[in-house]
Amino acid sequence: MKKKTIVFICEALGGGVRKHLLDLLENLDQSKFNITVIHGTKRMDTVFTNRIINMDNIKFYPIESMEREINPIKDLVSFIRVFNLLKLIKPDIVHCHSTKAGVLGRFTAKMLKVKCIVYTPHGYIVQNPNINKVKDLIFTNIERVLARGFTSRIIHVSKGEEEFSISKNICKRKKSKVIYNGISIIQEDEKYTAEKIFKIVSIARLDYQKNPMESIKIIEELINEFPNIRYTYIGDGEYYNEVVNYVNNNKLSDVIKLPGFSDSPSMFLRDADLFLSSSLYEGLPYSLIEAMAFKLPIVCSKVTGHTELVVDDFNGNLYELHNLDVAIRKIRDIINNPEKQKKMSTNSYCHYTNNFTINKMIKEHEELYLEV
CATH class of the missing domain: 3.40.50.2000 (Glycogen Phosphorylase B;)
Incomplete structure (x- = not known):
């Protein structure tokens, strides 16, 4: 079977998103997949930089202009950089993680006619219960447009996240797949102790x-x-x-x-x-x-x-x-x-x-x- 080429695109590389991406990079079967990562640098922690040192079979392309905040100039620079990289790599699959990478990556991948475009939101911005109505309307409509016309599958990390997406009319159920986050099995002794503290x-x-x-x-x-x-x-x-x-x-x-x-x-x-x-x-x-x-x-x-x-x-x-x-x-x-x-x-x-x-x-x- 011919190996598929996957490009992961991720702006945020700290906390749970970083852990999720590293788990994929370290555990996906490389006899089946060629892997490349396009990533931001502003929210990249030392855990990520230390862990990727020995990943010799994976190519990493940092983009310094890619950041969470909306900045028309930096966003344009990031868009051009992502576009040129995807054009060079010619991936079978582009998998975008979180909002900013989800916008840049899905849009450029669609322009280049990538066959499979996957998106994992890791929690939608509009799930924030205190978001104002204007931002809710803007971000919900952005997610709707991208989900319908620019995405092959959306991976939700929980059923609740999937149901939220469907209730907001962001995503149709047939396009969604729930895959829970997971960690390596830890063998622990009996937890309970009678300590006073x-x-x-x-x-x-x-x-x-x-x-x-x-x-x-x-x-x-x-x-x-x-x-x-x-x-x-x-x-x-x-x-x-x-x-x-x-x-x-x-x-x-x-x-x-x-x-x-x-x-x-x-x-x-x-x-x-x-x-x-x-x-x-x-x-x-x-x-x-x-x-x-x-x-x-x-x-x-x-x-x-x-x-x-x-x-x-x-x-x-x-x-x-x-x-x-x-x-x-x-x-x-x-x-x-x-x-x-x-x-x-x-x-x-x-x-x-x-x-x-x-x-x-x-x-x-x-x-x-x-x-x-």
Whole structure:
């Protein structure tokens, strides 16, 4: 069988999108595919740069002008660069990740009559519950036009994301395929211990989407009742200094730790007792999948992406966004019930191994690439 040539186009190379792309690059069967990556540099983290060093069989083309913000001059430069590269490479498949790459990549690929154009949004911008009506209208219509005329298949990373797309009339069901994010299976010993310190952890960027102050305020309320709680929020971002100042000004630094970005989050998950997320919206967050792999109960906001990872009273609990009282009550219930914590821990791991492994994710991507 002749190898297919795939070009991945990605502007953002940090967090979950970076992990998703690296998993594809490291695990796709290279006896079936020739792989090239066209990528931005502004949001590229050290994990990406370190991991691609030894990928000798994959070609990488950085484009410095490709960035998240709308900039007519830089966007035109990026468009010309992507166009020329695709014209040179002549791919069978172009797979675009996230909004900016999705616009540039799909438009240029269509102009060059690429047979298969795939798009993974990793969470639509218009899933943001606080987006204003004008932006919602503009971005929804851009996604609709591109989905209908410039896209062969859209890979949604959760059923909730797919249903959102269909409800907004962005995508027809026949053009969509749900492929869950996955990670390598982790062999963990029994999670529950009877330590007096109860460790809660979050792993996310400190930015608008991840809504970090909500998690901080949940912990702030809980420590009045449970002085044995210790909380670690791993990540950096535009809100980092604001959150640090809040923690220091409210004398919470003995309880709440903000170590910044870590390329080894497993060291924090391994020692934790519970995972907390207060995101405003998600695609299908890797951090929660990793928490499940480390047998953690999870308490998180009831938003798209979370609801397919956490089942109420099975492997954790969901709370309505901004309802801190419910979140606090759910965490209190887990702390006060060691047997419930232990059961949720076991269920998290089972839910992960049944649905969110890297082998399943790669197999489904390869099947899609070969069928279109």
